[in-house]
Amino acid sequence: MQSFYTEEQEEFRAVVREFAERELAPHYADWEKAHRMDRSMWTAAAEAGLLGLAIGEEHGGMGLSDYRFRAVIDEELARSGHHAVGLAFHLHDDWVLPHVLAEGTAEQKERWLPRMLSGEMVTSVAYTEPGAGSDLRAVRTKAVRDGDHYVLNGQKSFIGNGVTGDAALVLARTDGSKEARGGRNSFSLFIVEKQDHPGYTAGRQLVKMGLNASDTAELYFDDVRVPAANLIGAEGQGLDLVHKHLPQGRLAVAVGGLSTAKVVLEHTLRYVSERDVFGSRVLDFQNTRFELAEVSTRLEAAEAYVQQAIHRFNAGQLDLVDASRVKLHAGSTAQEVVDRCLQLHGGFGYGTETAVAQAYLAVRLLTIFGGTNEILKETIGRDIASQA
Ligand SMILES: Cc1cc2nc3c(=O)[nH]c(=O)nc-3n(C[C@H](O)[C@H](O)[C@H](O)COP(=O)(O)OP(=O)(O)OC[C@H]3O[C@@H](n4cnc5c(N)ncnc54)[C@H](O)[C@@H]3O)c2cc1C
Structure with missing residues (x-):
C-alpha cells in the first residue's frame, strides 16, 4: 500500500520530532504547573517552520497548504505527549489563519500574516x-x-x-x-x-x-x-464565515484525536507485554488480545476515514457535514480507545502523570470543543432530513 505521507512530509516529521525534544520536553512539566507555555515556545516553533504552514511565499511562508503537513505535527505532538501544544497550534493555524488567508484584504494579510508566521502575533x-x-x-x-x-x-x-x-x-x-x-x-x-x-x-x-x-x-x-x-x-457575514471555515477546525480535532489514540495503543501494547499478573503477561490473557483486536480495528477504520477526509480537504471538497461526520467518528473513537487502553493499564493508568492518563484527559475535550457531539449530530441529521 502506498504511504499516506510523502518523503517531504516524513522529513518534516523529523523536524517536528526534534523540535519537541529540544523545545518542549525540558519545559512542559513547568508549563503544566504554570497553566501556560512560555512565549519563547512560539518563537522557537516559528523558527522551526511549524507555524502558519499555509502562508504563501509572498508573505514569507512556505505555502504548505497540503493538510498532511499539519497532520504530521499533530502525530508528533501526540507521540511526545505535548497535547496542549497541539491544541494551541490548532487554534492559531486551523481556526484563525484560514479566515485571514481566505477573507483578509491585501492590507490585512500584509499586516498580520508575517506576524502570525513569526510567532509575534499568537492568536x-x-x-x-x-x-x-x-x-x-x-x-x-x-x-x-x-x-x-x-x-x-x-x-x-x-x-x-x-x-x-x-x-x-x-x-x-x-x-x-x-x-x-x-x-x-x-x-x-x-x-x-x-x-x-x-x-x-x-x-x-x-x-x-x-x-x-x-x-x-x-x-x-x-x-x-x-x-x-x-x-x-x-x-x-460573521456566522457564514464561521461555518465556512469550520470544516478545517473540525478536521483538525479529528486528526488530533486519532493521533493521540494511535500513540496510546502503542504504549498499551508495550505495557501489557511487560506487566506480569498471575504468572503470565497481561498480553497473554484472551481478554487483552480481544480488547486489542477491537480497538486496533476501530482505529484502522477511523484512520482510513480521517485520511480520506484529509484528501477531500486538500481537494477543496470537505464540506461542513463531511467534517462534522469525521469529527464525530474520530472524536468518539479516540475516547473509547483511550478509555479501554487505560483499563488495560490497571491502577497504573489512573496516575495523572502517566502518558495514558494524560491522553485520557486530553481526548475528553474532543466531543465538546469545536462543536459538541450533539451539535454535530444536529448538523448531520438536518442534512439527511433535507434530502428526504
Ligand atoms: C478546554 C476548552 C477549550 C475551549 N476553547 C475554546 C476557544 O478557544 N474558543 C472558543 O470560542 N470556545 C472554546 N471552547 C468552548 C467550546 O467550544 C464550547 O464549550 C462548546 O461549543 C459547547 O458550548 P457550551 O460549553 O456553552 O455548552 P452548551 O452549549 O451549554 O451545551 C450543554 C450541553 O447541551 C447540549 N446541547 C446544546 N444544544 C443542543 C441541541 N440543540 N440539541 C441537543 N443537545 C444540545 C450540548 O451538546 C452539551 O451536551 C473551549 C471549551 C473548552 C472546555
Whole structure:
C-alpha cells in the first residue's frame, strides 16, 4: 500500500520530532504547573517552520497548504505527549489563519500574516461566551460602528491562548438589535489586538482536568475601539464565515484525536507485554488480545476515514457535514480507545502523570470543543432530513 505521507512530509516529521525534544520536553512539566507555555515556545516553533504552514511565499511562508503537513505535527505532538501544544497550534493555524488567508484584504494579510508566521502575533478564537457556546446566535458581545471604528463590549469564555495570545478572532453582534438571539446576518468577525486596543483584557483562567499547559481564559472587551479595517469579510457575514471555515477546525480535532489514540495503543501494547499478573503477561490473557483486536480495528477504520477526509480537504471538497461526520467518528473513537487502553493499564493508568492518563484527559475535550457531539449530530441529521 502506498504511504499516506510523502518523503517531504516524513522529513518534516523529523523536524517536528526534534523540535519537541529540544523545545518542549525540558519545559512542559513547568508549563503544566504554570497553566501556560512560555512565549519563547512560539518563537522557537516559528523558527522551526511549524507555524502558519499555509502562508504563501509572498508573505514569507512556505505555502504548505497540503493538510498532511499539519497532520504530521499533530502525530508528533501526540507521540511526545505535548497535547496542549497541539491544541494551541490548532487554534492559531486551523481556526484563525484560514479566515485571514481566505477573507483578509491585501492590507490585512500584509499586516498580520508575517506576524502570525513569526510567532509575534499568537492568536485565539473568541466565539464562546458564558451564555453562548453551541448556540452562537446567542452571542451578546456587541460591536457598534462609530466613524471608522467599531466599539466592542462583552465577555468571552473558555478562550484558548487567551492569556498568552496577542490577538483574537472575535465574533460580535453588529445588528444593534435587542433581541436575545440574532439572525444569520446579525454578527461580524474582527481581529482584535491586545496591544493596540486598550480595554481588551484576559480574566480568570479555567482550571481544567487536562491539557494544563494550555491557557484557557475569559476575555473582556470594555469599550474597545477597533478600526473598521480589522473587520474580517463584510459586516453581517460573521456566522457564514464561521461555518465556512469550520470544516478545517473540525478536521483538525479529528486528526488530533486519532493521533493521540494511535500513540496510546502503542504504549498499551508495550505495557501489557511487560506487566506480569498471575504468572503470565497481561498480553497473554484472551481478554487483552480481544480488547486489542477491537480497538486496533476501530482505529484502522477511523484512520482510513480521517485520511480520506484529509484528501477531500486538500481537494477543496470537505464540506461542513463531511467534517462534522469525521469529527464525530474520530472524536468518539479516540475516547473509547483511550478509555479501554487505560483499563488495560490497571491502577497504573489512573496516575495523572502517566502518558495514558494524560491522553485520557486530553481526548475528553474532543466531543465538546469545536462543536459538541450533539451539535454535530444536529448538523448531520438536518442534512439527511433535507434530502428526504
Ligand atoms: C478546554 C476548552 C477549550 C475551549 N476553547 C475554546 C476557544 O478557544 N474558543 C472558543 O470560542 N470556545 C472554546 N471552547 C468552548 C467550546 O467550544 C464550547 O464549550 C462548546 O461549543 C459547547 O458550548 P457550551 O460549553 O456553552 O455548552 P452548551 O452549549 O451549554 O451545551 C450543554 C450541553 O447541551 C447540549 N446541547 C446544546 N444544544 C443542543 C441541541 N440543540 N440539541 C441537543 N443537545 C444540545 C450540548 O451538546 C452539551 O451536551 C473551549 C471549551 C473548552 C472546555
